[in-house]
Amino acid sequence: MSTSVPNLHTIVSLPDQSTAKLPKRHYINNEHGLLSWLLTGDHKRIAILYLISITFFFFIGGAFAGLIRLELLTPQSDLVAADTYNKFFTMHGIIMIFLFLVPSVPATLGNFLIPIMLGAKDLAFPKINLLSWYLYLAGGTLTLAALVLGGVDTGWTFTTPLSTHYLNTHVITAATAIFIAGFSSIFTGLNFIVTIHRMRAPGMTWFRMPLFVWSNYAASILMVLGTPVLAIAIVLVALERLVGIGVFDPAKGGDPLLFQHLFWFYSHPAVYIMILPGMGVISEVISTFSRKRVFGYTAVAFSSVAIALFGFFVWAHHMFIMGVSNYSALVFSLLTMLVAVPSAIKIFNWAFTLQKGSITFETPMLYAFGFMGLFTIGGLTGVFLGSLGMDIHLTETYFIVAHFHFVMVGGMLMAFLAGIHFWWPKMTGRMYPESLSKLAAVVTFIGFNLTFLPQFILGYLGMPRRYAAYPPEFQVLNVLSTAGATVLGVGYMLPLLYLGWSLKYGAIAGDNPWQATGLEWQIQSPPLTENFLEVPIVDYEAYDYEWLEKKQREQVTTVG
Amino acid sequence: MHPHTHETVDHAEHEHVVLPQHRHHFETEEQQREAGSFGMWLFLLTEIMFFGGMFFAYLLYRNWYYPAFTVASNQLNVPEGAINTVILITSGFFMALGVWAAEVRKKGLLVIMLILTTVFGLAFLGVKADEYHEKYELHHIPGASFSTAMFTNPAAFGLKEEPLAPDMAQHTEIFFFLYFAMTGMHALHMIIGIVILFWLTWRAHRGEFSSGYVAPIENFGLYWHFVDIVWLFLFPLLYLINRHPLS
Amino acid sequence: MGISPVLWQFLVKWLHASALFPAEASTISPYTDALYFFLLAMTLVGLLLVGVLVFGFSIRYRREKNPVATQVEGSTLLEATWTIIPLAIFLVTFVWGALLYFRIYDPPANAMNIYVVGKQWMWKAEHPGGQHEINALHVPAGRPVQLTMISQDVFHSFSIPDFRVKREVIPGRYTTIWFQATTPGTYHIFCTQYCGTQHSGMIGEVTVLSPDDYQKWTQQSTSGMSLAQNGERLFASMGCNACHSGNAAARGPNLAGVYGSKLTLTNGSQVLVNDAYLRDAILNPSQHITAGYAPIMPTYQGQISEDGLIDLVEYIKNMQSNFRVQQTLMTSESNQAAPTTPTEGTTSETVKP
């Protein structure tokens, strides 16, 4: 590899974008009018529709987070009454999980990229893809309806018998919303699996697929097999509320824990639905900006599948003190420890991808570094919770809140932002402003730590979660946390503004601004509606920078 | 490595004839067909897990409240349940023949088979409705009007069953809840299936499936058979618990 | 200092009131904290490792330093290393956590028992001596205390962070925790399972007293009737003694000495009679019929509150001979007549003086 070819420089440094031009025809200007978007079958357009809608819901969820933090500024529940606060965190949780994080990377980046990365013209079922977006919208609208009609205060976990017999808020509306949104997610996963199995271009073998595809594949399996169990659990809750008897009511001989089993059978795998696609983004970003094949490609690919598989065996770690048998507690605790290992493998493989690389620090890379640090903290604190005796003290406190925000916000949201920045030039044809976005990455990192690090301490001190009011001695840490949330909020507003700005004023990106190897970078940006003019024939391995270099050299010689 | 001859031939064949149903983003007809059936199977996976949750609830409470489940189950109408099983199997049989008819491109036969499938599906729903009605009259529908009188005092209803203690009798409500939830969800699937059947029959009638394009029929067949399978389990589980205390 | 005095005062007050680490006020606390520090160390080491690798490589291999990347496929040896080492650490965590779990949840045999009933949104503690407390709990230092807990409506969770104990309070079944407080003082009780509107108001204080003070407190705050005595009245007013009179001719079995014994049921299985079994025998009698008896006992589901059940259980527990039952029969005659259709929740209230 080490050679003295002078042209090598073209590969290492990013191309000169001043000469790049937007292509005349691409998927955005292919057709015009609102209907051409609302009835589109183009996976790229659907991805954009998703991007707009999940951003909308993220900021609604974020506004609730802001209100939560505002209320927690003082020990008393003085900003809002306790039941209003309960509605806040319920809506925050439901919106953030079901309407933002679950569809975040798969439905936007995955939708946009998976067919292109495989060399296909579209997903296997474009109409179902569109249907999935409409289902998402229906679910989202119902959630908003529940909100407008007076809100829900079950918590996102819908614990029975509280949710079935003791509340008179709009539980059924919210349940229906989640049911529908669940089907949206099922259809996305189904589409991905079929596409990955059936639509790969000639030469695109399983082990030539980008790791992004692998991790979305693993997440899709979880979506298809897990989500229906949530659906039936939710249906039973709704039925029990309607008919009033039942299966979850201990007074009538039902077992409230049954609901927990069904709910977490989905909701634990769901946390991997959320994190796996993000891990895929990190693989792409780290590889590209260190110009090096991901260290141990197969290990990273298989660890995704391992996470998906083991993910189905650990759900009862959410119920350790809720009445499962000691035997179950032991088994599930042990399995929890096993499921943590593949994540560790990934982190170290990424770290070693950097070794001997030629590293640059564009915004996506900064976010990816943020991911690695914060996910390590979040994941390892998950191990605290998986450890039985420790969980007794930590469960249902702010320690958990901190744990899952570290993995979901520090991990997944960072990965999402990394991905959005990374593929923004491909999706829109224009660059985002580099220095402003670096600033945003740093601001979010600082804001994030300020918000959620104090919560670990609060948790160990014993502050329970879902508390509208708390003893005054916890105030200092809560004030810190609220301050951090403000910084964080600003950090999230920034990308919204400058990415919007870049749509019109950003520099023209050109086909391959990062000099990355994925198939998506070998076509124009923004891509054509049919992605490829002719079926690509893949004759190189994933992350083959030498291949890219050779190709580039040939182009230089033929053009120049 | 042997080249995969069949596929190459296939490929070449389809490059020339572009059928109307061929979607632009598939390379070949074959690819489209296999993607379709694979997608259908994945959808059926979700259905397995969906019903799976209820089957688990059933399993749990049947073991907890076995006496209640026994007497409640014995109130279900076995002849009607058994006849319904036969009806559904027959419907599935005609569906299978329908797929065959489409495969061998017999348009008339296909339409007839689809109609027969529909008729038997509707018959199933009719019998089911009758059963539901019976439960309504006996106050066995969970909710406010549910009554355990029949189980605490069977003699008054002319039954030879052992009376249940009131606390156990209460748990019959759980049985009936599960009965209605499971058979109701099953019936809902049937209703959706029948709506699709109407549509498919109409399309078959227009000759859409007489050219060798059988994917919709095939995939719908998978769905219909899956619904059958669910019933094959529901019938013994719900109707036939301990059906022999009388002798 | 340029800070305004008001602000300064605030800061001092705040920092004074805030701790970064909870008090260690029970014998369990040091054990929990030890595991916690181990896990913290694990996290710091892991984070440091990842940090050193990421920053180290970033500095060493940044483009200015290393313009050309060297492609490496991977290394099975390295990958095995970072599979096995974390796995080993996690397994240690598992074993340690499991040991701690059983230490926290296995009560010693000599623990004194206090009943706790959770309901939206308060904690009711009932001492065997008849002391009732709401959102408060008085316990002696240096003695193992076991709480037998049950919820009257939804899931709650009883948590005393300074003792590092917590357990779900479940509707329909008894759960227990135990602790041995070390230092007199007052500590928070939280309900940590979300239970509806006033979840954050479902808090209280546990007061740890020295043994002497505890003695004094018990005497001062007794309401006259012990739980067993309340139970005895209930036993009469609910008509239990009609069948469980202890006479040879009685329709129901003699309950004297039944607690802690092993019963043979009609289906041949053997059960140990504990609190949970007694409670269930009253609510779902037909589910476990004692061998030799007809399933005639009516269910009291919905007729007795959880407090009432606790009274009954406590009474039956303490019933060592028939003498008490006989006496009950007489008291019940001399007392007011038993209500015919007792309604939920009010029963125990009306019967209690």
Next chain:
Amino acid sequence: MAHETYHDPSNVTNPEHADHHIVSPLQYCMVFGTLLLGTAITVLAAYKDMGWLNPVIALGIASFKAVVVILFFMHVKYQSKLIKMTVAAGFFTFIVLITMTLSDYMSRAWGMW
């Protein structure tokens, strides 16, 4: 070359692709008969007291019928490995749900089992 290995080189030995097989009506009739027979046996067996065997037999026959339907009516017997694995994955996950949850219920201190 690329055209020959359309999907994936491993497809040659382990095709995700199977030939389209047409099941004959005769076979369908046989399956139909089996299913009817199974139903009859199920009902008859239910009225014979065989203790714990009753539910086992009922479920056994139901499973057998389900397998027959899956293999023939649903053509899985003639499908690619991929489809077979997909079906298996569904039942596997279902079994995970059932067994892991049941093991909790069966090992609970308060019995009820």
